[in-house]
Amino acid sequence: MKRILVVEDEASIREMVALNLKLAGWEVVEAPSAERALEQLHAGEPCDAALLDIMLPGMDGLSLCETIRRDDPDIGIIIVSAKGQEQDKIRGLSIGADDYITKPFSVSELIARVEALVRRVRRSAPDGRVAEPDQLVSGPFVLDEKSRVLYKAGRPIDLTQVEFQIMQLFFKNPGTALVREKILEGVWGKGYFGDVKIVDVNIRRLRMKVEDEPSNPQHILTVWGYGYRWNA
Structure with missing residues (x-):
């Protein structure tokens, strides 16, 4: 099963996003802070993707993005920013995020973005085997x-x-x-x-x-x- 880390300090948003991702077939790991997210990444199974809110208590989402990318070059990372945070988006992409989405967002758009990102990351043959090396x-x-x-x-x-x-x-x-x-x-x-x-x-x-x-x-x-x- 595809596995995604959702890092969001607002419980209502995090739970809503997690519920819809689960309904779409994802195993979801939830974290209210960057520090907790890193604990879960180090202790559990690897994730295929991560959805990181920028505004977090303690370590912010951009620093978390940089840390995750340094440890795992293969994970797909989407950062979540509020409207008007153009420089945050650019910085996030510069330090390793693959995509960004702006609040408020629709659940259907979010799931489409996540699915598209993981399809890009998982370059595999039609039968599921990894493509021949070249x-x-x-x-x-x-x-x-x-x-x-x-x-x-x-x-x-x-x-x-x-x-x-x-x-x-x-x-x-x-x-x-x-x-x-x-x-x-x-x-x-x-x-x-x-x-x-x-x-x-x-x-x-x-x-x-x-x-x-x-x-x-x-x-x-x-x-x-x-x-x-x-x-x-």
Whole structure:
């Protein structure tokens, strides 16, 4: 069964979200604080996804996001922010969140987001077996689809699931200018509720990892007014 961590200090919201996720087939782990969430993550079975409210007592949701991502590069993370917290959304994406949703949100939208996120994280064959390992090579870079690690001149670079999928898209379209909307659809899926800013944030994060000089990128190039192009 799919397992999700829900971290929300308002009991009524947490219980409502948990109930609807359970009805949708999820095993739900509830936590009223970041500290309790970390205790449960360390003590129990791993989670496929985490839904983190930003405004929490004690450690906030952004610090929790960073801590979880440092320990688990594979878990899908959605942060929950209030309207007007644009900088919090950007920071959350920069430190490892895969998506964000704004309060107030509909339960159907939330479940759709969570399901879409986990589908992206679980790249498996139709019969449930993990797909056969493969490697994509582009210049000095090797993208290992089994370990989901990027290598640059033999040096491993750990990627989040979203970063990995963006690199897959680049490697399969070398030298091609990809419009932001194509990247959004290719990684986040059709019907994604968010906007293209999430692409730009992840590109900035990728440049910090793959470029020798992120301020003067040589591999992930900006096509002004359009999108991005991969150059090995």
